[in-house]
Amino acid sequence: MGVEQPQGDYARAAASRRAATLFRLTATLMIAVLLHLYIRMEWVWVWAGLYTLAQGVELWVGRPIILEPERVPSRWRRRAMACSPVLTSTIFGSLSIPLFASHERFAPTLGAMLLAGSLLNVIAVNASLRLATLSAAAPHLLYLLIVPFIARMANPGAPLANALWFGALLLVGSVAVANRTLSAALSAEAAAKDEAERRRHEAEEAVAAKSAFVAMISHELRTPISAILAGAARLHSEVPEASSKVHAQLISDAGGLMRTLLNDLLDFSRLEAGRMAIEKAPFDLRQTVSDTLRFWRPDVARKGLRLRVEGAASLPRWVAGDALRLRQVLNNLLSNAIKFTERGAITVRLGCVSDDMVHHLTVAVSDTGRGISAASLPRLFTPFDQLSASVVRQHGGSGLGLTISRELTRLMGGDLTVESPPGRGATFTVRLALEHAQAPEVGEMGPSIAGARVLVVDDHVVNRRAIELVLQPFGVEATLAESGEEALELLGAEVFDAVLMDVYMPGMDGREATRILRAGSGPNRDTPVIAVTASATPKDWEACLAAGMGAHVAKPIDPIELYAALAQVLSGDERDGASLTPAAAV
DSSP, rough: GGGGGGHHHHHHHHHHHTTHHHHHHHHHHHHHHHHHHTTOTTTHHHHHHHHHHHHHOOOOOOOHHHOOTTSSSOOOHHHHHHHHHHHHHHHEEEEEEHHHOOTTTTTHHHHHHHHHHHHHHHHHHTOOOHHHHHHHHHHHHHHHHHHHHEEEEHTTTTTGHHHHHHHHHHHHHHHHHHHHHHHHHHHHHHHHHHHHHHHHHHHHHHHHHHHHHHHHHHHHHHHHHHHHHHHHHHHHHHHOOOOHHHHHHHHHHHHHHHHHHHHHHHHHHHHHHHHOOOOEEEEHHHHHHHHHHHHHHHHHHHHOHHHHHHGGGGGGGGEOOOHHHHHHHHHHHHHHHHHTTTEEEEEEEEEEEESSSSEEEEEEOOOOOOOOOOTTTTTTTSSTOOSHHHHHHOOOOOSOHHHHHHHHHTTTOEEEEOOOOOSSOOOOEEEEEEEEEOOOOOOOOOOOOTTEEEEESSOOHHHHHHHHHHGGGGGGGGEEEEEEEHHHHHHHHSOSSEEEEESSSSSSEEEHHHHHHSSSSSSSTTOOOEESSSSOOOOHHHHHHHHOOEEESSOOHHHHHHHHHHHHTTTTOOOOGGGOOGGGOO
């Protein structure tokens, strides 16, 4: 292949020969010491010095190739890299000549072993560069052809001297077979690596396609879910009849269930793709746990169960971590405990051991249900696995809750484990290490958003109407626009207090519209823009931030989160684009 050899082969050959340098020099030193002590070959040190010098030259030639493997070596360096094995092999193998000519007992045997071992080393070290293999092997092959003559001259009357020809040819043939076998193995290895790389690319493309599909489906599903939840809330607040309120609550509960299932699917997709991020911010641990337990007390009472809490006093107040994800994990464990317990109690045991660096939090949720069989425990954290068909029929769900909870706990640096003694319910235990934190400074309360003029931009009429329904109880005056172009026309003619901008729209999307707004000189150039999107990944938010958006909320719209976002941007506190909605903090 010569100088046309790909630079990657030169880099591999240089690295391989460099890795074997210490072994070669150690072998050279040992051979010199042995020959000096037992045969009194004083000049062997000259041989060892020359070989060491040749190794140094080879290292100097190959060093730039190893340091910059992606760079094509110069022509002279490639030639030197391919031919330097000739020099080292010539010097090393030259020792076999005096050994074969020696009358010392076993000296010829030592010479034969030296050539055979050196040939095997040449094949193993230079296999990635054929020219280097040939150039390194050539001197040894030449020595093998010469030694029978030397042996006959040194031992003219020995009948076995002629047999050395056969031994030399047999060794050459064995070396050729070994070289071919090693080359085939290396080719097979390279082909296997190429195949593995191809499959990896295919898998990455499949994951990307699936993520794009999930994002598209989530966007399409969040639109009707937003409308269902907003319409049900408005209906519940306006209708006077009790029966109508029950029906409105039924619609709201169904919409909430749909939102939960969709969120589970999206969370699992993000976890699977490695795109789930964990926040680390100060939060009140006691308040977070208390609020979570308070949320589930009505459901516990509705089933006639008892909710016991132990060890709450041991919890610290302020810690640093992800309060949203911790609450999500606890919500899932409490929901499952209530779901699978027909009578008895749900017990939440809280514990915390603190040191100078972190608080070691333990939360154990125990129930008095039927428990989990030993055969089912290994499948408990398997995605989409509901353990039995009866569970699916009776309780529904996606089968993702526990999987997501364990992965979230591990992302937060902890773990989620389960124990279930036969017939004694189940206990799920969360262990986390939370850093110490100080209570944040209490700022002034944000202004009321009543009377604010807000432009709602969304290409889907259902979304526009749903957001309008959410804003009306807050006293917000909403103006609707169905495209980025229409929004820019309104923003150039009227003054607004804030803009709720859908990110993904046909034609001009929300980010492009925001960039044009910021680059212009109209009356709303500095008006806060809140991104409204079904995709709330960090990458999407960074793109929104770069476009000039100051906050974001996730679909389906949560009225409380939307109110908080509007109140914050209207107060002028956008915190340099920090997330203003827990749902978007992923």
